[in-house]
Every structure is written in C-alpha cells, then in structure tokens.
Amino acid sequence: MQEIHHLIDGRPVAGASGRTSAVYNPATGQQTGEVPLASADEVDAAVASARAAFEDWGATSIARRTALMFAFRNLVVDNADEIATRLTAEHGKVHSDARGEVARAVENIEFACGLAEHLKGSHNEAASTGVDVYSVRRPLGVVAGITPFNFPAMVPLWMVPNAVVCGNTFVLKPSERDPSAPLFIAELFGEAGFPPGVLNVVHGDKVAVDRLLAHPDVKAAGFVGSTPIARYVYATGTAHGKRVQALGGAKNHMVVLPDADIELAADSAVSAAYGSAGERCMAISVVAAVGDVADPLVEAIKVRMEKLVIGDGTDPASDMGPLITAEHRDRVAGYVGGAADQGATVVVDGRRARFDGGGFFLGVSLLDHVTPAMDAYRDEIFGPVLCVVRCDTYGEAVGLIADNPWGNGAAIFTRDGGAARQFQEDADAGMVGINVPIPVPVGYHSFGGWKDSLFGDTTMYGPEGIRFYTRPKVITSRWPDPATSAVDLGFPTNE
Known part of the structure; x- marks a missing residue:
C-alpha cells in the first residue's frame, strides 16, 4: 500500500490530520494507496513556505527563471513514460491517452520558457516635456491551484509554469483520487533546481480548498472542475479579495451538416x-445531426463503436479504460x-457490456432521438455516453x-467554407472547431469557455495565463531640462 505524502518546502511531509482517502486502481477496483487529507494548519504550513520562498524568488532574474524552466521541461520529457504510467494506474486512461496528456502539458512548459518575451513592458518616451511613461508586470506573491482528477498531470501544468516563471510561488492541491502523477511532477520541479518552497503540494478535500481560498497570503487561485464547484470557488475566493479563474463543466456540441464527410x-x-x-471537459457529448445526415451518421458511429x-489501460490493445470510481460508473x-x-432510442447500450475482474468498467453508449428536455441532454454526464439530437436546419443546431x-x-463538420465561417461567428462557445472535434488550443493560445463554463475574466494558460499571474505597474518619471541640470553634460550655453 503506497503512502502518499505532502510536499512542503521541498521535503516530503507525512499527513498529520488523521484523515485519509483511499486511492484505487480503477482497472482492478483494488486500493493501491492512501493519501492524507490536509488540515487547515497543514495548508498554512505550505503557504508559509511559499511566502518565505517568494522573498527571493520574486526578485530572481528572468535568465535564471528561464534556465530552470528549461531544465524542468527536459525532466518532464525524459520522464514522460513514468508520468503516463502513474496516470494509467490511478486514473485508468489508456497509456496512449496518458502519453498524450503529458505531451499537451509540455506545450505549456515550453510556452513559459519564453518568459523574456512574455514579460516585455511598454515605454513611451517624452509623453510630455521631460516626462517618460512605462509599464511593467509584477508577480502577485503566493498563488494556488485546485486541479481535477481527469487530467492530473496536464491541468497543474496549465498553471504552475506560467505562475512560477512570472515570479510567483505556488501551492498545488491536486485531486485526492489520483495524486501520484502531480506529486511526481512536483518532485521533478525540485530536481530541476527550483528553490524549496517555490512549489508546494498539499493533498486534501474541502477543508484544504476552503483554507486556500480564505488564506490572506494567497493572492490568486485557479480551479478546474464541475460548474457547481467552480461557482463556489469563484464566489468564495473573490469574497476574500483574491483573483480567481475557475473553469467549470461543459456540454459540447458537434454539428454535422448534410454535406459533411461521414x-x-x-x-x-x-x-x-x-x-x-x-471524462474530459472537452469531450463531445452531443451530435447535432442536421437533415438527412442523421441516419447514415448514426450507423457509421455504431459500426465504429462495436470495434472499440x-x-x-496498461494493455496496448485497449482503446478505452475504466471510469474513475464505481460510484461514478453507476x-x-x-x-x-x-x-x-x-x-x-438506445442504439448501443454500454450497460450490457461484461468485464472480468472488479474494475470500474462501463461500455460505450449511443443515444438517438434525444431531446433538450431529457436528463441525458440537460446534465453533464462526464462518461462514455453520446447523444444524437436530430435537427431540421443549421439554425436549429446553432440554437x-x-x-x-x-x-x-x-x-x-462540413465541406462548405461559407457555413464553416458562419459557424465561427454563430457558435456561442469559447473554443470552436472546424472539422476538428476537440478544439483545445495549443499552449501559446489560451483555454476557456463562455457562460457557465468559466467564472472570472481570464482564460487559462498561454497569454491570458501570464496576465492572470501578474499585475501591471505604470511608472511616470520627470527629469529636469538638461540645460538646468546640476551635472555638466557639456551642453552649450548662451554665456
């Protein structure tokens, strides 16, 4: 049984609250570890470490921060298979998906390595006679991240690289369901040479979350998870004077027009x-099939499902692994x-699939003739269920x-360029794909939705991440006329 620890001030720290949570291998249903659930005092210790580290880290040169981030990037790449193995063991996703998660995480580290460019300020010389004005961006101090079970490696790396390279120090509260991968990544952070306390990890539940959101030394918090919790994190954090970016749930639609490549x-x-x-916030949950494309599309999807x-997840032949818990599967x-x-109409019923062993497996399901009034459409299912809504027109689908x-x-999905361009304007969502089903931006753009998918005024990672983890300072300076300067500058005089 693996005993998982906190990481505070660069050292492993055993839990002291007396509360723990079980960690399972979803493919077997067997408990493989035990993770401590931090008390408020343990959170305070992590924040104190981060605050002490900020005194020096915030003043560290751009060159030094960049060099350490490059070293960290190389360690993550070198250990990608180990990280993926930990993801599969505790989340259940197949190894290829896990490797893909690590690859997308590396994009964000590489973006952070460009700090020298991202933190350039602006300068206006002679804004008025003898007056110069320039702007810079300064770190906030201690910041926190509260991250979900479905991407336990990638989502922390949406936050940590940008936050730290901007000069902040970080307290990470990963999901208690699959904590080993983010903890290992934090250990690589120390191995790269970052000073102790720059990145701390505390495991926990609502007790830890509430303390991070209320702690006076935590200046900002990032969150990714369900919409009800995102709303709570945003309201609680901002009520305590913090900046908060909280990404919530989704019900992503894929519109298929009659001219599409089936x-x-x-x-x-x-x-x-x-x-x-x-179990992805960008998973396609609904296919909006327009016109007579519905029947051939449903049949083509069904044929492919039967081959999955x-x-x-450790078996290279597997296309899909188990769900995270038995309760979520049910x-x-x-x-x-x-x-x-x-x-x-239940075209394919995943409940009928049978699996050996005690894992949290569920077959894939396809539901046709779904309407917006049904619970399967109204709720975020977060599992292997695809709904097909039949629409008469493009306008109905966009609606x-x-x-x-x-x-x-x-x-x-369409072959019509005009329809595609119109959809870019009409789609009421923060990320749009044209013949691309999961339009997750690359690391040098930013990730975030609209409406109940995002609380806060910045999206995550990329340029918006730099803005979130810094605050602007504008300096206006006036200097005396050189002719009246107390220092002889060699200017000609009328004498």
Whole structure:
C-alpha cells in the first residue's frame, strides 16, 4: 500500500490530520494507496513556505527563471513514460491517452520558457516635456491551484509554469483520487533546481480548498472542475479579495451538416466522445445531426463503436479504460436507462457490456432521438455516453448551442467554407472547431469557455495565463531640462 505524502518546502511531509482517502486502481477496483487529507494548519504550513520562498524568488532574474524552466521541461520529457504510467494506474486512461496528456502539458512548459518575451513592458518616451511613461508586470506573491482528477498531470501544468516563471510561488492541491502523477511532477520541479518552497503540494478535500481560498497570503487561485464547484470557488475566493479563474463543466456540441464527410465525422465523434472514457471537459457529448445526415451518421458511429476494445489501460490493445470510481460508473449508467425511459432510442447500450475482474468498467453508449428536455441532454454526464439530437436546419443546431447553459467548446463538420465561417461567428462557445472535434488550443493560445463554463475574466494558460499571474505597474518619471541640470553634460550655453 503506497503512502502518499505532502510536499512542503521541498521535503516530503507525512499527513498529520488523521484523515485519509483511499486511492484505487480503477482497472482492478483494488486500493493501491492512501493519501492524507490536509488540515487547515497543514495548508498554512505550505503557504508559509511559499511566502518565505517568494522573498527571493520574486526578485530572481528572468535568465535564471528561464534556465530552470528549461531544465524542468527536459525532466518532464525524459520522464514522460513514468508520468503516463502513474496516470494509467490511478486514473485508468489508456497509456496512449496518458502519453498524450503529458505531451499537451509540455506545450505549456515550453510556452513559459519564453518568459523574456512574455514579460516585455511598454515605454513611451517624452509623453510630455521631460516626462517618460512605462509599464511593467509584477508577480502577485503566493498563488494556488485546485486541479481535477481527469487530467492530473496536464491541468497543474496549465498553471504552475506560467505562475512560477512570472515570479510567483505556488501551492498545488491536486485531486485526492489520483495524486501520484502531480506529486511526481512536483518532485521533478525540485530536481530541476527550483528553490524549496517555490512549489508546494498539499493533498486534501474541502477543508484544504476552503483554507486556500480564505488564506490572506494567497493572492490568486485557479480551479478546474464541475460548474457547481467552480461557482463556489469563484464566489468564495473573490469574497476574500483574491483573483480567481475557475473553469467549470461543459456540454459540447458537434454539428454535422448534410454535406459533411461521414467517415471523418463518425471517426471524430467516436474518438471525441469515448476517449479517456468521456471524462474530459472537452469531450463531445452531443451530435447535432442536421437533415438527412442523421441516419447514415448514426450507423457509421455504431459500426465504429462495436470495434472499440475496452480494458485495462496498461494493455496496448485497449482503446478505452475504466471510469474513475464505481460510484461514478453507476451514475453514468443511470443516464442511459433514464434516457430510454424518457423516449430516447438506445442504439448501443454500454450497460450490457461484461468485464472480468472488479474494475470500474462501463461500455460505450449511443443515444438517438434525444431531446433538450431529457436528463441525458440537460446534465453533464462526464462518461462514455453520446447523444444524437436530430435537427431540421443549421439554425436549429446553432440554437441548441446558444440555449445551453455551458459554452466550453463547439464543432462543425462540413465541406462548405461559407457555413464553416458562419459557424465561427454563430457558435456561442469559447473554443470552436472546424472539422476538428476537440478544439483545445495549443499552449501559446489560451483555454476557456463562455457562460457557465468559466467564472472570472481570464482564460487559462498561454497569454491570458501570464496576465492572470501578474499585475501591471505604470511608472511616470520627470527629469529636469538638461540645460538646468546640476551635472555638466557639456551642453552649450548662451554665456
């Protein structure tokens, strides 16, 4: 049984609260570890370490910060397989998905390595006679990150590199369900040469979250998770005077027009809906099939679903692994039965799949003739269930996206350039794909949705991440006329 520890001031620290949470291998259902749940005092110790480290780190040169970030990037790349192995062991995603998660995380580290460019200020000489004005960006101090179970390596690296390279110090509270990968990444951070206290890790539940959000020395907090918790984190953190960026849930739509390439659309729908067992905030949850494309599209998706191999993520033959817990698996399965009761057609019923062993497996499901009134459409299922809503027109499909409370991502599949360009304008979502089902931005853009998918005024990572983790300072300076200067500058005089 693995005993997981906090990481405070560069050292492993055993939990002292007396409260713990079990960590499981979702593919076997067996407990593999125990993670401590921090008390408020333990959170305070991590924040105190970060605050002490900030005194020197905030004044460290750009050259030094950049060099350390490059070293960290290289360590993550060198240890990518180990990180992926830990992800599969505790989250359950197949190894190829886990390696993909690490690759996307590295993009964000590489963006942070460009600090010298990102932190350039601006300068106006002679804004008035003898007056210069220039602006710079300064770090905030201690900042915190509260990250989810579904991407335990990537999401912390949406936050930590930008925050730290800007001169802040960081306290990370990863998900207690799969804590080993983020903890290992934090250990690599120390191995890269970052001073103790620049990155601290405390495991925990609501007690730890509430203390981070209330602590007077924490100046900002980032969060990714469900919309109800995102709303709570945003309200609580801002009530305590902090800046907060809180990313919530999603119900991502993929509009398929009658002229679309059916093979491409079906391949994309299957990979986007069932990859990582649907436990992705950018997963496609709804296919809005327009006109007579519905029947051939549903059939093409069904054929592909029947070929999916569901099994242990360590098996190279597996296309999809288990869900994170037995409770979540049962909740997701309940939506399939509920949709049938409410009038949907269950084309493929994942509840009928049978698996050996005690893992948290569930087969993939496809629901047709879903309507916006059904629970399977209204709720964020966060599992391997794809809903098909049949629409008569493009306008009806776009209206579904506009009427949905979430606005994370939306995609369209079409061969018509005019329709694609119109969709870019019409889609009421923060990230839009054109013949791309999961339009997650590359590391040098920023990630974030609209409506109930984002609380706060900045999106995450990329240029917006730099803005979130710094505050502007504008300096206005006046100097005397050189002719009247007390120092002889060699200017000619009238004498």
